[in-house]
Amino acid sequence: MSVDGWNTLLVLGGIRSGKSEFAESLVADAPTVRYVATAPEGDPEDTEWATRLAAHRARRPGSWTSEETAADPRRLADVIAGAEPHETVLVDDLGGWVTVLLDPAHQPADDTATIAELAAAVRASAARLVLVSPEVGLSLVPTTPLGRAFTDALGATNRAVADACDAVVLVVAGQPTWLKPAGAPPVPSRAGRPPSSALAAASPALDGGAREPADETLVTPEPLPEVLTPAVSPAPAPAAPAEGTAWAAPTMALPMVATGLVIQPGMELPMPDDYAGPQAVDRLTTLDIAGAGLGVLERVVGFAAATQGTPTPAPWASVRVLLLHGDHAGGASAGAEPGESARRARQARAGRGALARLAAESGASLQVLEAPTSAAMEDGPALTADQVESALRYGWRLAEQAADAGVQLLVLAACGAGTEAAAAAVLAATAGAEPPAVLGRVVTAHGEIDDAAWMVRCAAVRDALHRTRRSAREAKDVLAELGGGDVAVATGVLLGATARRIPVLLDGPVGVAAGMVSRDLAGQARHWCLLPDHGGQPAVRLAADVLGLTPLVDLRLDLGEGATALATLPLLRSVLSLAATLPVHPSLGGGEDDEEFAEPEPAGPGPATTEPEFAEPEPAGPGPATAAPEFGEPEPAGPGAGPDEPVSPGRRGD
Template sequence: MSADGWSRILVLGGIRSGKSEFAESLVREASRVRYVATATTSPDDPEWVARIEAHRSRRPAGWATEEAGTDPGRLVELIRSAEPDETLLVDDLGGWVTVLLDPAHQPADDVATVAELGAAVRDCPARLVLVSPEVGLSLVPTTPLGRAFADALGTTNQTVADACDTVVLVIAGQPTRLKPGTPVATAAPRANVPAQPGADRDAGPAGRPDPVVPDAGTPASAWTGVLGAVPEVLRPTVTAPEPSGAEPGTAWTAPTMALPMVATGLVIQPGMELPMPDEQTGPAALDRLATLDLPGSGLGTLARVVEFAAATQRTATPAPWRSVRVLLLHGDHAGGAAAGTVPGESARRVAQARTGSGPLAQLAAEAGATLQVVEAPAAAPMEHGPALPVDDVEAALRYGWRLAEAAVDEGVELLVLAACGAGTDAAAAAVLAANAGAEPAAVLGRVVTPDGQVDDTAWMARCAAVRDALQRTRRSPRDAKDVLAELGGGDIAVATGILLGATARRTPVLLDGPVGVAAGLVSRDLAGQARHWCLLPDHGDHPAVRLAADVLDLQPLLDLRLGLGEGAAALAALPLLRAGLTLAGGLPARPGSDGPAGAETAARPEETAEPEETAELEEAAEPEETTGSEESEREPVESDDSEFAEPRPAGPGPTAVPDKTAAPDDPAAPDDGTGADTASAATSARGA
């Protein structure tokens, strides 16, 4: 496989679907391309000859052309003999199957020939793009030859698709990813799109939208390695990160294939229609909790975790999150926002995370989570001008979206947002002031030096920077992208993109710290659904987090007050959250419970009794009429509430009430449920 991402791609599509143009765009910037043509020409069909000439005319002059239209074995030989530094474009397998079925080549073992092609594709050392018609969506051909072609081509497509890293279906010029490639350290992330208005939000496995690759406006170079420059994924259980191959701090500027085009531009814009968690499974999970066989009173605060997981997983029995990824955002803010920070401190912390040391990496290792370092663009002093250019805000949003999609495509079930950068508290305070009208001094935490001393001078400098930035932008728009450009900076912009991408892929996110909640506030203006996929395990005793949580209606679960950096409290709480989900999903129903789970284990009496027995029970349950003399012998009843019945006592005692049907001299007579005064009734009985 090529070291910088994909190696083998199968592009499927119908007639005039744009599959060939898309395949050509994938390799247009490659330095050495061999075009393998499988079609045969005939002077008796001038229209077909014109089609082939159109294909030839749009190929770049530097491409070499190989003809493989007369011998099915020729294509296998060309693929096997390809060199690692070249790219092969095969267009298309439909022509190859036509030659394979030609009577001139029969009798031949078609299955064996197709198997040879699949093996050659799997072992090809070069980059390989294969184009093939998709005939499985059409009607069954009416002729034997047509059916033979459809069967052979379908078998070929399945064999080649199994050997390829990626399979793309092109419909009406729009490519849709069907098969993600095997992830490597720099593999191109898989893509997806949010549900558009009126779209089916329930499409795709497990309720997630179907994976879709890209819009027509995205540069094709994103497929050929530029998009593959993703920061390394560090598994904290190992001592060294996997190699990246990308220059630190530049990957965020790479174009993304994740965003489709709409009528007016890219889909990252205010008012996006993204999925919402399921409205029914959350309450159903809470109802089920009441029926579980628990020795105590229940899960307490963890019940909210069960409700959240049930809604996001769309099941009343949610499973604990097993595959978790921590996205550590590293982006410094210049100017007064970073007052009081030690130069190079954030870089040192990031270096610790890359090597598996430091509190965040240790907690990630303990939780079995992967840790991915994300280099965000540095922010300029907000008090003097925009923190980030508008174009860089767009790129950072797309980059964050792509990071979330890449994680989900690799099987991640839960994302944890973490941040490590100078001046992040001040940037989050500025975003909070702009979005929620907060007073900067009230949401800026105290500045503590490495030796544990409180630096009030640095705190005042940060307050002044935020105040000046808000004064500078007092007449500026307060749209999401404007806030990110003027105040938020690169790390909050990338975090916002992560929240939006995770929402589009129906993946929950744990927020922990000012950067995460600031991104939640900004994402609210782009897609109000994003906050419903966020969970706040702890507030960290940070004033900005407390206020933002109130604005976003995210009630913190715990009160750990950990001061270990953003993201650490979420990882520390993760085992507890998993424990709640384990109990909620693994415990059986309480014997005899009548709830959703108990209905399966215990039948109600009225469902098991015979009709005659039921009638007798109902008749026995009806109270008998009392005579006037009996009523006169009883003490007056203070309340005439017929719906109230005093509970029967557990044993004899001063609270025992004699039964009206028992003999007056029977001291152990049961309660009649009328609520008569016990002492008076007992005295009357003894006097009689």
């Protein structure tokens, strides 16, 4: 990826939207540009089309070289794949390429395979690549079969190429709107003047995002906590992490958070692959497995395939646990021992406790972070509006940091006092649940049931819901009034992870409460979540049902949030490893694995044989060799004649 955040870019736009001029402006500073023209020449009598082509050619600088792929649409993938790292390639446009692809002269042809080849070439491109394509999906469905075939093929092409590119921008009325996060390059003006303030201040934003005014002072984001790597056998006093392990550089999408993106309802975030998941599950039926299959764990394979975008997903190698520590004041924390949650957080930082030990066994990194302390929900808002915004951005940045570090899976956990009551309040506000039905029993540190504390928590949630009965039920309102700091940070993590296509294992009430809130901000977030176990908690059961998350196992472990997910992680990895490596059954065309067994080497010199050899005993003295075994008579117990000597009459009776 280039220093300005992207190496491959797809520029979309309607007719006369300025998409081609915008794409040309992005590569105007390149020393040399290979311009790939895909459109056919057209009817010689169509002067209007010829005029358009001439206008395109006239805009190109003399240092650019041009190539034509209209004669063979498959050649475009070869041109892109063969481009060198120092080259800049501009393809204009994919609409003309699809037109040629569907031309009867090139039929019959496997259009789907050709589009897949193009996407693979874009994904593997070493050159700086800009592709232009018309966006026709916003219009009505064409009334002719040929028109429908064109829009369907172009839509499939745009989706495949957009997924393969680092960044995607939509040009509307000459104004670029960045759809896929990446570092936005500066946009030079056509007259050579500095870019306008609107474009200069623009950074790639997700749909639905708004920006603060350019002259508003931006707040410097606070530093993120260090990332810990627990050892398998942690020492009592672990050494401080080496300098430089903490995140210090801006991530690819951090500028859009730091420069004023408003996280608000209706954001369009990525969705998992619609086709890879079902294909991976169907593929399981062909594997050489002795039993009936993977059972309910087939969902793990489908989930991993959809989030990784491949029918053969790989086990998650890089995993990070995010442990949120944030207490709730008031009746929500009734029955919690004072300072216990802080002790748990310190324990995790020191590499001790169940969570840290399981993280060490799984090879997962651990990040312990402090969420804002939440006020008593029954008395007033748990957080202010500014605290909610800050917590959402903070969680987003945590996901950004993980993505830039190559993390493939996040585990969301919490250890604050009162988190169960806060999650119950969120569920009551968003799903209409009754607090007593979703609030689990209170268990003391000695393993005793504290019903009095449970009633205090129920009363706190009831009073909070009564206080906010006339308040709006929007996502941020729920976080401010009821959810508190840990749920707000967890919501930001889910949104940031979704934006960067990182799956998340939810474990405990805080994670599922964040999933409920994130539905109103970006409905795509829940599709990136996986629930290993409900842990016997009623709040998790209800939220899982609403979110469409079926727990994979029913272990009923109660080791603290995050520990159950890590306990099931080896099982999930094993399932993915089997799905990725097992061959196809021989009856379905798979090869038979013939095992060869080598014969053991003889112990010493001698002829090789497949049957065991029994050595005859050596004769006691000189004599002829015989094939029959010789058995010697036992020696007499005392003095007397040997076996070959005559026996005297006086000894015959012995």
